[in-house]
Amino acid sequence: NWSMDDVAERKVADIRKQVGEDRVILALSGGVDSSVVAALGARAIGRQMTCVFINHGLLRKGEPEQVEEVFTTQFDVDFIHVHAEDRYAALLDGVVDPEEKRRIIGTQFWKEFFAVATELEHDGRPVRFLAQGTIYPDIIESGARKTGGKASTIKSHHNLIPFPEGVHFDLIEPLDHFFKDEVRALGRELGLPEHIVYRQPFPGPGLAIRIIGAVSPEKLEILREADAIVREELDAHNKRVFRQTGERSGAGSVWQYFAVLPDIKSVGVMGDERTYARPIILRAVESSDAMTADWAKLPYEVLGRISSRIVAEVPGVNRVAYDITSKPPATIEWE
Numbered sequence: 001n002w003s004m005d006d007v008a009e010r011k012v013a014d015i016r017k018q019v020g021e022d023r024v025i026l027a028l029s030g031g032v033d034s035s036v037v038a039a040l041g042a043r044a045i046g047r048q049m050t051c052v053f054i055n056h057g058l059l060r061k062g063e064p065e066q067v068e069e070v071f072t073t074q075f076d077v078d079f080i081h082v083h084a085e086d087r088y089a090a091l092l093d094g095v096v097d098p099e100e101k102r103r104i105i106g107t108q109f110w111k112e113f114f115a116v117a118t119e120l121e122h123d124g125r126p127v128r129f130l131a132q133g134t135i136y137p138d139i140i141e142s143g144a145r146k147t148g149g150k151a152s153t154i155k156s157h158h159n160l161i162p163f164p165e166g167v168h169f170d171l172i173e174p175l176d177h178f179f180k181d182e183v184r185a186l187g188r189e190l191g192l193p194e195h196i197v198y199r200q201p202f203p204g205p206g207l208a209i210r211i212i213g214a215v216s217p218e219k220l221e222i223l224r225e226a227d228a229i230v231r232e233e234l235d236a237h238n239k240r241v242f243r244q245t246g247e248r249s250g251a252g253s254v255w256q257y258f259a260v261l262p263d264i265k266s267v268g269v270m271g272d273e274r275t276y277a278r279p280i281i282l283r284a285v286e287s288s289d290a291m292t293a294d295w296a297k298l299p300y301e302v303l304g305r306i307s308s309r310i311v312a313e314v315p316g317v318n319r320v321a322y323d324i325t326s327k328p329p330a331t332i333e334w335e
C-alpha cells in the first residue's frame with residue numbers, strides 16, 4: 001500500500017527530527033498501538049529507544065514469550081523485560097474488588113516503569129522522551145472523561161499516566177491522529193507479525209479482571225489454559241468466516257473472545273467419580289468499538305468443541321457456560 005509506505009517514512013523522519021541524539025522510553029504492552037510505536041522507533045532511532053515490557057504475570061498463555069521474541073529478534077530496540085510477576089501476586093493477594101484490582105495494577109505498573117527510567121538515568125543514559133501509543137479515539141475518550149463522560153466512570157482505564165512528582169518527559173505520540181484500522185495498516189507496513197497487528201483488545205489489568213474474586217496462581221493457571229483453547233478455536237472460526245466473506249471483519253466473525261473464571265464450584269461426574277470443580281464461562285462478542293456489543297451467535301459445533309476440549313484438557317474444570325448477554329445491559333468483561 002503506497003500511502004502507508006509514505007506515512008511510515010514521514011513518521012520515521014518526524015521521530016528522528018524530534019529526538020535528535022536523546023533517549024526515548026516506551027511502555028510496551030504487546031498490544032497493537034505500543035507495538036507499532038516500537039516498530040516505528042526501531043526504524044527511526046534503533047537502540048536510542050528503550051522498550052520496557054512489564055510482565056505483571058496476568059497475560060495470556062504464550063504472550064510474554066511472543067512479545068520478547070518479536071522485539072529482540074525482529075526489531076532492533078533496547079528491550080527490557082521486567083519480571084514483576086511476584087510483586088504483583090503479592091499486591092493482589094486477597095483483593096476481590098474489581099476497581100481495587102485495577103488501581104493496584106495501574107499504580108504498580110508506573111512504579112515499575114519509572115524504576116527502569118531511573119536506572120537508565122543512573123546508568124548515564126538519561127531519558128528525555130516518553131513515547132506512547134495514544135491513538136485518536138483515546139484522546140476523544142479522555143476528553144469525555146475530563147468532562148465527566150459516562151463511559152469512563154463505569155470502569156477506570158489506566159492509559160493516562162500520573163507522573164510522579166519531579167518527573168518530566170517530553171511526549172512522542174506518533175499515532176495520535178490515527179484510527180485503529182490505520183494503526184493496523186501501519187503495523188503491517190512495518191512488518192509486525194499478524195498476531196500483533198490483529199490482536200483483539202485485551203485489558204491492561206489482564207487476567208486479573210477475568211478471575212472473579214481473588215487472584216491466585218492456581219486460578220491463573222486454569223484460566224490461561226482455558227483461554228488458550230477459546231482463542232485457538234475462535235481464531236479458527238474467524239478464519240473460516242474470513243475465507244467465506246473475503247474480508248477481515250463483518251458478519252459472523254467474533255470481535256473479542258475469552259474465558260472467565262467465576263468464584264464458584266459445581267458438581268460433576270467423571271468416570272464413576274463425583275467431581276466438585278470450577279466452571280469456565282465463555283465470552284464472545286461482536287462489536288466494532290466496544291461501546292456496544294452483541295453476544296456472538298456461534299455455531300453449536302464450535303461451542304461444543306470448546307466445551308469438550310476445556311473439560312478434557314484443563315484440570316480443575318468440569319463445566320462450561322456461555323454468556324448470552326449483550327452490552328448493554330452487561331459489559332464485555334465481567335469485572
Ligand code: XMP
Pocket residue numbers: 102155156157158201202203204205256290291327330331332333334335
Ligand atoms: P467493558 O467490559 O467495559 O469493556 O464492556 C469495553 C472494552 O474495554 C476493555 N477493558 C479494558 N481495557 N483496561 C483496559 O485497557 C481496563 O481496565 C479495561 N476494562 C475493560 C474490554 O476488554 C473491552 O474491549
